Amino acid sequence: MGSKSVDELLETSAEVHFSGLHLDELETVNSEKELPTTSATENGHREPFVIGVAGGSASGKTTVCEMIIEQLHDQRIVLVSQESFYYNLSKEEMARVHEYNFDHPDAFDTEKLLSCMEDLKSGLAVNIPNYDFKTHKNILPARKVNPSDVIILEGILVFHDPRVRELMNMKIFVDTDADIRLARRIRRDTVDKSRDIRTVLDQYSKFVKPAFEDFILPTKKYADIIIPRGGDNHVAVDLIVQHICAKLGQHDLCKIYSNLYVIQSTFQIRGMHTLIRDANTTKHDFIFYSDRLIRLVVEHGLGHLPFKEKQDQYILVWNFVKGYAVSQ
Incomplete structure (x- = not known):
């Protein structure tokens, strides 16, 4: 184990x-x-x-x-x-x-x-x-x-x-x-x-x-x-x-700093860091993996923000979308 x-x-x-x-x-x-x-x-x-x-x-x-x-x-x-x-x-x-x-x-x-x-x-x-x-x-x-x-x-x-x-x-x-x-x-x-x-x-x-x-x-x-x-x-x-x-x-x-969070290192994250630091990485791959790392940071940060569920609003929007789709 x-x-x-x-x-x-x-x-x-x-x-x-x-x-x-x-x-x-x-x-x-x-x-x-x-x-x-x-x-x-x-x-x-x-x-x-x-x-x-x-x-x-x-x-x-x-x-x-x-x-x-x-x-x-x-x-x-x-x-x-x-x-x-x-x-x-x-x-x-x-x-x-x-x-x-x-x-x-x-x-x-x-x-x-x-x-x-x-x-x-x-x-x-x-x-x-x-x-x-x-x-x-x-x-x-x-x-x-x-x-x-x-x-x-x-x-x-x-x-x-x-x-x-x-x-x-x-x-x-x-x-x-x-x-x-x-x-x-x-x-x-x-x-x-x-x-x-x-x-x-x-x-x-x-x-x-x-x-x-x-x-x-x-x-x-x-x-x-x-x-x-x-x-x-x-x-x-x-x-x-x-x-x-x-x-x-x-x-x-x-x-x-109590409000600072460090994302847990994984093989995937270490692999992307390796690629964007490699001088032989193509421009396309550099942009792709940099974008992916930035998305992970944003997603992790959003996960720590306070929120309140608005289920009633979700239902209203969903019903509106369904009604609009039917009318079309």
Whole structure:
């Protein structure tokens, strides 16, 4: 699979679900205003590539993140978990901990999460809370995280707050069957957390399942990429890693100017460049291939312009043309 191009993998894989996008335009989907992948700030710092990974509980988010990190071993990369930003529970809440909904948006300190992410994007080191799931409080020491080339933010509700979404250059939703997620959660909570299976099932039916349907699943529409089967979908992860590598290694001018795009080099484009630079190329061929290259630039540029569909006007024009043709 390593010998195949990204386009070939995209065409041959039916398991990767893209939300109406081309691979080279991932950063433009679901956003009226594009966020630059990397840009120069006033102090010369280049912003990191931020990836958001959302999905239901036990959907395989952590596995997907670990696979991405493993394949990006030559990049500075850090993983930030939304679970680190749970609010500390009071004594009253601890006394009724089984009635506390950990899957609700109000369970997270989103303001603190937002502050940490903004500092990381600005090139500052941050202290990530160290949340203890036994005491349900932050414990010392906090985890110090240094600025990196790539930041992965994962959690069930990382797409819920629009301010957090706006910090992301790529949004991934891990989509796993509900029965599989439940089975994984039962195994995880009974083995790792020594919980009674009845308690796990009660919590799932009372909080986890309703929260998924009310808060998590609706954020799926914000995803640039939807990965079915989670970590089992190696093709999807490979495509994502290739795209990230391409963005990190893109032309330096693109990193400075957020509105500059470089067309991906292909054998066809390199061949045309070779012909127009060849002193032995005929005048006719020089004009033909130069015109073709210019057309590609114009077409690529037009693809990045905002537009609004005018379907009603198209229908009116088409009906007018048909009526005119009939009358003739």
